[in-house]
Amino acid sequence: MKPMKVGLLGIGTVGSGTYEVLNRNQEEIERRAGRHIHIAMVADLDTTRAKSLVSSDCVVVSDAKEVIAHPDIDIVVELIGGYGIAFELVMAAIESGKHVVTANKALLAMHGTEIFEAAHRKGVMVAFEASVAGGIPIIKALREGLTANRIEWIAGIINGTTNFILSQMREKNWSFQQALEAAQALGYAEADPTFDIEGIDAAHKASIMAAIAFGIQIPFQKAYVEGITQLQSQDIRFAEQLGYRIKLLGIAKQTQAGIELRIHPCLVPSKSIIANVEGAMNAVMVQADAVGTTLYYGKGAGGEPTASAIIADLVDITRLHSADPLNRVPFLAYQPQSMRDLAILPVDQIVTAYYLRLGVADQAGVLASVTGLLAEFSISIDAMLQQPSHAKEERTELIILTHQCLESSMNAALKKIQALPTVIEPIVRIRKEELI
Ligand code: NDP
Ligand code: HSE
Numbered sequence: 001m002k003p004m005k006v007g008l009l010g011i012g013t014v015g016s017g018t019y020e021v022l023n024r025n026q027e028e029i030e031r032r033a034g035r036h037i038h039i040a041m042v043a044d045l046d047t048t049r050a051k052s053l054v055s056s057d058c059v060v061v062s063d064a065k066e067v068i069a070h071p072d073i074d075i076v077v078e079l080i081g082g083y084g085i086a087f088e089l090v091m092a093a094i095e096s097g098k099h100v101v102t103a104n105k106a107l108l109a110m111h112g113t114e115i116f117e118a119a120h121r122k123g124v125m126v127a128f129e130a131s132v133a134g135g136i137p138i139i140k141a142l143r144e145g146l147t148a149n150r151i152e153w154i155a156g157i158i159n160g161t162t163n164f165i166l167s168q169m170r171e172k173n174w175s176f177q178q179a180l181e182a183a184q185a186l187g188y189a190e191a192d193p194t195f196d197i198e199g200i201d202a203a204h205k206a207s208i209m210a211a212i213a214f215g216i217q218i219p220f221q222k223a224y225v226e227g228i229t230q231l232q233s234q235d236i237r238f239a240e241q242l243g244y245r246i247k248l249l250g251i252a253k254q255t256q257a258g259i260e261l262r263i264h265p266c267l268v269p270s271k272s273i274i275a276n277v278e279g280a281m282n283a284v285m286v287q288a289d290a291v292g293t294t295l296y297y298g299k300g301a302g303g304e305p306t307a308s309a310i311i312a313d314l315v316d317i318t319r320l321h322s323a324d325p326l327n328r329v330p331f332l333a334y335q336p337q338s339m340r341d342l343a344i345l346p347v348d349q350i351v352t353a354y355y356l357r358l359g360v361a362d363q364a365g366v367l368a369s370v371t372g373l374l375a376e377f378s379i380s381i382d383a384m385l386q387q388p389s390h391a392k393e394e395r396t397e398l399i400i401l402t403h404q405c406l407e408s409s410m411n412a413a414l415k416k417i418q419a420l421p422t423v424i425e426p427i428v429r430i431r432k433e434e435l436i
Contacts, residue, residue, distance in 0.1 A: 003036035004318045007067035007098075009089055010080035011044045013187075014103050014130070016053050017303025018077065018310045023055075029311060033318040037311075041067045068093045075317055077310060078102040083110045094118045094126070099321060101313040103130035103306055106195070109204035109220035112211070116331040123325040127313035132205040133158050133282040135305030136298040137312065142212045142286065143333040149288035151213040153253035155435055158205040160280035160300045161189040161196035162228050162248040166265075167278040170236050170245065176229065188280045188301060198227035199248060199263045206250030209284070210261050214254055214342060215334035219261055222344035226264035235357060235428060238399045239267050242383055244355070245275040246430065258343035260350045267355050267401075267432035273297075274435060285435060348408040353382065353432040355401055358417070359425030362389045362396040366422045370398065373420075377413040379405045395424060401432060 008015050019039055022029065030036050040057075043064040044050040050060045061067065068076055068089065076093040078100060080086045086107050093100050094115070102108070108115065108131055119126045129139045133156065142151070157163050161183045168179040180197065183189045188196075195201040207220035228248050239246050244267035253260040268275045273295055277283040282300030287293050299305035320328050330336065360366045371381060380403040389396040402410075410429070418427055 001035050003038040004033070004074050004314070005038055005040040005072050006075045006077060006314060007041040007043070007070065007073040008039055008077045008079060009043050009064045009067060010078070011042050011050045011053055012079065013303045014306045014310065015042070015044070015077075015079040017307035018079070019054060021304055021307040022311055022314075029315060033315040035318050037314050037318055041070060041073060043067045064089050065092065068096050068098065073098060074321070075099045075101060075314060077314070078104060078107075079310075080104075081106070083107045087111050090115060090126075091118060094122050094124055097122055097124060099125045099127070099317045101127045101310055101317070103128070103310060105131040105201070105204040105208060109207050109218055112208070112218040119331065120336060125317050125320065125328060126331060127317060128208070129313050130306045130309035132208050133284055133296070133298070134160075134300040134302065135308045136282055136284065136296045136300065137309065138209065138284050138296050139212065140312070141294070141296060142209060143329055146286065146288050146291065146294070147333070149290045151254065152287045152289060153251065154206075154209050154213055154284060154286050155274070155433065156206065156209070156250045156284035157247055157274060157277050157282055158250050158284065158300060159196055159199075159202040159248060160282060161193060162199075162202070163277065163282070164188050164280045165197070166228065166231075166236070166246060166248065169231075169233055170240065171278075173233065175233065176231065183280075186280075197229050199225045200227075202248060202250045203263045206252055206261060206263055209250070210252035210259065212333045213252060213286075214259060215332065215338060215340050216259070216342050217339065218332075219259070219344045222261065224262040224264070224347040224350075228265050231265055232428070235355070235430060238357065238385065239355060239430075240270065242355075242385060242399065242401060243270050244268060244432065245270050247274065247277075249433065251433070254342075255345070255351070257349060258345040261344050262347060262350060265430055267430060268435060272435055348406075348411060350407050351404050352407065353402055353404045353434070354410055355399070355430045355432050356414075357428040358398045358400070358423055359395055360398055361422040361424055362394055363422060367398065369420055369422065370400075370417055373416045374400075374402065374413055376416075377405070377409040379403070379409060379413055
């Protein structure tokens, strides 16, 4: 059978990893796919570098449109990134009747709906396993492996950079800045790390997972997003004293009221598996009604781990390209006509537990006034920690863990607590999940 011909757009970290792994494991991959998969063309701005990475049977060009227009190319793999030129190229590839593979979570979060609609019209596949959690086959698990289940919630460590930073801040007592610089030096962070540290990259990925889990359009614009830039080392230490670690979680939860979609730093029990996912590793927990809890762990970034997901998509397309489009796995797991328009809840409607740190005057009655106000809003306390104050200090620190409550109740309580004359510093509030 004639080989499946692939055109790569961009041969940077993931592109070169894909080229390398596909060549190295060609025999195994062909035994599985039933057909040889050949990267026949590569487009990259730096053609000299690109030529040094590929062999002579691969044509290198500088204009990605040449790859898309080439009649021999069956699958276009977009590995440029961003949602400018990448969007244009993906849409052009679909219009030309090519199947598309992409690792570009930002592109799908912003334009997934248009891309899938165009692909549906043209009867081509758009595969995106690498867009969430790099090498972990979480899209496959959610879209196919868990298809019998009603998915209740997903909670993931889906950004390696921030997980690395939080691990170093806890283990080595590093400052945020020190840890960020190390993440950049190790190549985990994006060139502009804003998307990583502000939680936007994790929000792209959580939105894609939410769409597949609940059969909704990718709800990125409605996600609540909070990064890790405001986190202070002392909160990581206090959390640890109370038996918790702080992780940046992407949470998508189906509740009676609607969908919670939130990305924020979160206390998780130190003994939980997810708390022990350290360094740049990723993990996704899925709670589903029939199977219960499942956990997916692995490398969320890097050339070869991400290539593993890209090539799995190439094999899927090779196996399925001749199937009737109606018999293929739907892009977002649910048949297009069965997608729902479920409400994404505003953040004040979510239900969660909290860690609070209050800098207060070290006086009689302070604790009673704080706990009294929490009780006024039916917020129940789970644990407390008070730091012994030094002889001459007139302030102390109160750390309170609460049980779950509605975020709007917590907001109202905190407004009143902050107004107390004895609460002398801005209150720190971090959400907490037991994940059970
Ligand atoms: P890189 O920046 O390493 O590679 C991108 C490549 O695309 C570069 O070689 C760049 O060339 C080239 N390029 C830029 N513009 C064009 C263009 N118009 N035409 C052709 N080539 C172009 O990115 P990554 O490989 O790290 O990431 C690729 C995608 O994979 C992104 O969407 C990213 O979010 C995603 N991803 C990355 C992971 C990782 O671990 N790196 C993990 C999971 C997903 P030049 O350098 O000359 O500008
Ligand atoms: N910058 C991303 C991360 C790369 O740190 O997880 C993988 O998407």
